[in-house]
Amino acid sequence: xxxxxxxxxxxxxxxxxxxxxxxxxxxxxxxxxxxxxxxxxxxxxxxxxxxxxxxxxxxxxxxxxxxxxxxxxxxxxxxxxxxxxxxxxxxxxxxxxxxxxxxxxxxxxxxxxxxxxxxxxxxxxxxxxxxxxxxxxxxxxxxxxxxxxxxxxxxxxxxxxxxxxxxxxxxxxxxxxxxxxxxxxxxxxxxxxxxxxxxxxxxxxxxxxxxxxxxxxxxxxxxxxxxxxxxxxxxxxxxxxxxxxxxxxxxxxxxxxxxxxxxxxxxxxxxxxxxxxxxxxxxxxxxxxxxxxxxxxxxxxxxxxxxxxxxxxxxxxxxxxxxxxxxxxxxxxxxxxxxxxxxxxxxxxxxxxxxxxxxxxxxxxxxxxxxxxxxxxxxxxxxxxxxxxxxxxxxx
Numbered sequence: 001x002x003x004x005x006x007x008x009x010x011x012x013x014x015x016x017x018x019x020x021x022x023x024x025x026x027x028x029x030x031x032x033x034x035x036x037x038x039x040x041x042x043x044x045x046x047x048x049x050x051x052x053x054x055x056x057x058x059x060x061x062x063x064x065x066x067x068x069x070x071x072x073x074x075x076x077x078x079x080x081x082x083x084x085x086x087x088x089x090x091x092x093x094x095x096x097x098x099x100x101x102x103x104x105x106x107x108x109x110x111x112x113x114x115x116x117x118x119x120x121x122x123x124x125x126x127x128x129x130x131x132x133x134x135x136x137x138x139x140x141x142x143x144x145x146x147x148x149x150x151x152x153x154x155x156x157x158x159x160x161x162x163x164x165x166x167x168x169x170x171x172x173x174x175x176x177x178x179x180x181x182x183x184x185x186x187x188x189x190x191x192x193x194x195x196x197x198x199x200x201x202x203x204x205x206x207x208x209x210x211x212x213x214x215x216x217x218x219x220x221x222x223x224x225x226x227x228x229x230x231x232x233x234x235x236x237x238x239x240x241x242x243x244x245x246x247x248x249x250x251x252x253x254x255x256x257x258x259x260x261x262x263x264x265x266x267x268x269x270x271x272x273x274x275x276x277x278x279x280x281x282x283x284x285x286x287x288x289x290x291x292x293x294x295x296x297x298x299x300x301x302x303x304x305x306x307x308x309x310x311x312x313x314x315x316x317x318x319x320x321x322x323x324x325x326x327x328x329x330x331x332x333x334x335x336x337x338x339x340x341x342x343x344x345x346x347x348x349x350x351x352x353x354x355x356x357x358x359x360x361x362x363x364x365x366x367x368x369x370x371x372x373x374x375x376x377x378x379x380x381x382x383x384x385x386x387x388x389x390x391x392x393x394x395x396x
Contacts, residue, residue, distance in 0.1 A: 005036075005103060008114075009039060010111075020277055021192065025387065026057070052276065089116050089123075093127075095120075097124045108121045108132050109135055110132070119160060122159075126163075133168065135168045158182060168394065171308045192313060192384040192387035193314050193316070200281070216246060217287055219250045220249070221253075224251060224255050229295065231293030236265065236267045238357060252283060285320060288360075305330050313378055315342075319374070321342070339374075
């Protein structure tokens, strides 16, 4: 296997979903066969609660740190200075090139999530005449919400996508998008899930404390930001209309209680600190319902439509009923409808959410069917052993 450099703004042990995905993909590889490059951003790596263990490979941190670069980008935006943007890109290119030469890497894999990383990595690949792989966790040109930054990304995206030896996407919606726009047949590599932990947890009797107290729990694990706010408000409205069920929403997130309160996510809600990957099976298995939301009114509908949440495979493997609340044209809604592995509410309607919750609480046959279908999909599409093999095909 050739040695590769992987560049990502989020790497283990940070708490982002992308970091968790990369941990699962890389944890069984020989650490001498790859190195990891990210921006110097120690606040992501010094959290008390970490998303996953740190990988044993070499880490290289780019200067200046992420927060400084973000400030400079805002200055460039206010000044509408493409010169300043290109200067940042040039510095990033020089730094990555030095690392690639030092480590004698044969392939560069650049992940979306940052405006400059994929472009700089692509420039280095051209300078050194080595293969470039674009790992498109999200839609690159639509990630920036500011028009000036979006235009900068859109300008370079065609060359970036068409110049890659491989483009990796997490789902069919992204595959269709790149095929339609750039005639690129991208590789679909699902976001992996370590199903072994869920199989072990399935052998342990679920915590029935909540049932004894006549309460039902709806659980969400992950980030909560403007890709979710409206859906949580819809859910809380639905919960309040179902007082007889005594429902409580538990949110496990790296975001603060204050952040959620400022966005009106309050009421029958208990907010917990984010927990490491190893704790997820037990937490998710204790849900009466797992909530999987994506916004109906976010500033980036293209990202919502093509998004594959990192938790998707985990939810499927948990053997608990899943309530999807996402737009009709999103990958998430399409997937769960196609395989009938969850209950989908694809309208922004709290009453429909309330009806779905009652069905999941009361209809045991329905829950049995969708959880069995979900677990089957987890094994077929998201099992870490299958996904890791697909990932290695990148380098063939």
